[in-house]
């Protein structure tokens with residue numbers, strides 16, 4: 001088969017989302033429970049499952065469909081090899097904290113492995129490899145291997161990877177794993193429901209009233225009174241003056257699901273150099289679907305996002321040869337100032353409202369580690385990783401540097417979006433084309449759908465007023481400041497924004 005026999009899927013769709021999942025009702029009344037979990041991804045569902053087994057009454061609410069957020073768009077590697085992290089953590093936080101970070105990931109891997117034993121979820125144990133293609137990164141890889149030895153990580157330097165990629169170094173971490181995240185979480189969710197747990201879909205939490213019995217308030221005005229709240233909604237659904245939006249950096253990346261000419265040799269691979277490239281396989285109708293991912297960039301940078309898919313397609317074609325290209329999708333990840341997630345009380349004053357966010361690209365292990373820690377915090381058991389992950393921590397280096405450069409960028413975006421010259425007019429748009437346009441002398445966003453209907457929105461983000469940019473790969477309006485995303489007709493797809501973009505008739 002030649003390259004002309006396949007083509008890029010017209011619309012993004014995650015392979016994991018092909019798995020059928022039962023729907024749940026929307027919340028339509030005020031209710032009372034012990035614990036409310038906001039967000040039905042890996043953190044929310046795992047926490048819910050652990051806490052119901054501790055005897056609590058637990059409700060999960062989800063703004064859209066369960067497992068449809070970041071968890072449904074991940075590459076689902078279950079590994080403690082999070083890029084070149086350990087040398088950096090030793091340098092910035094010290095060896096003790098670096099070791100705790102590794103141990104937390106290892107505990108999470110063991111938990112997933114044990115749990116996956118009783119769930120049909122395509123779990124397989126694989127080695128994970130990070131490879132360099134330049135001398136600069138070969139040196140970094142050597143430093144990372146030194147960190148492995150200091151932290152007693154089961155890894156080794158190996159000669160090469162089994163692809164046509166010239167490498168300058170390869171570092172393996174042994175006995176890692178991969179799975180189908182939606183099948184796995186479906187198993188956990190079934191168990192949760194069988195144990196008496198409740199799930200509401202299409203139910204958006206917008207606020208919380210503090211107190212000994214906090215109340216989660218939904219967009220429809222319903223109130224859920226409880227003893228504990230967990231925000232597992234990727235971006236925290238409330239900020240409580242803790243400035244999460246200024247302490248989390250949103251990044252988008254892209255995934256292709258392809259069938260290939262060359263037989264995939266097994267293993268999970270990740271490049272140390274830029275642009276990032278990542279490879280793994282998943283079973284697919286008796287064959288292998290290869291997930292090729294990378295091309296990360298800050299959300300809403302206003303470039304043609306299809307270019308990222310094309311770059312990955314080129315890489316896949318050169319590395320493995322493509323025979324079929326059934327899936328492509330994108331994901332959004334949040335990074336904290338020191339690369340360690342925020343898991344714990346949402347502010348230092350709270351002991352019954354918790355948050356878990358900022359997993360970078362490593363949500364399977366970090367999300368599970370978060371659930372294990374949140375369970376211990378709520379049941380008042382000691383947990384060795386509590387201090388490492390506490391959201392109230394303040395590490396002067398390198399946090400301040402990241403904080404200043406990130407927020408200077410946000411301030412720049414606020415001004416830039418308002419001043420920019422807008423050459424396009426809505427009438428100029430072809431079918432299935434979107435762009436920033438001028439309407440009545442003002443900046444607006446227009447998309448002409450496949451049927452020729454024009455959808456025009458005010459591009460000003462309803463979070464804090466930055467200007468959103470058109471993302472043609474996903475047909476969305478993305479905000480460069482804190483990563484909110486809106487559909488072409490303005491509906492909120494991803495927070496922190498809660499209100500839709502204004503429509504312009």
Ligand code: FES
Nearest residue numbers: 461463464479482
């Ligand atoms: Fe904060 Fe848009 S997400 S201004």
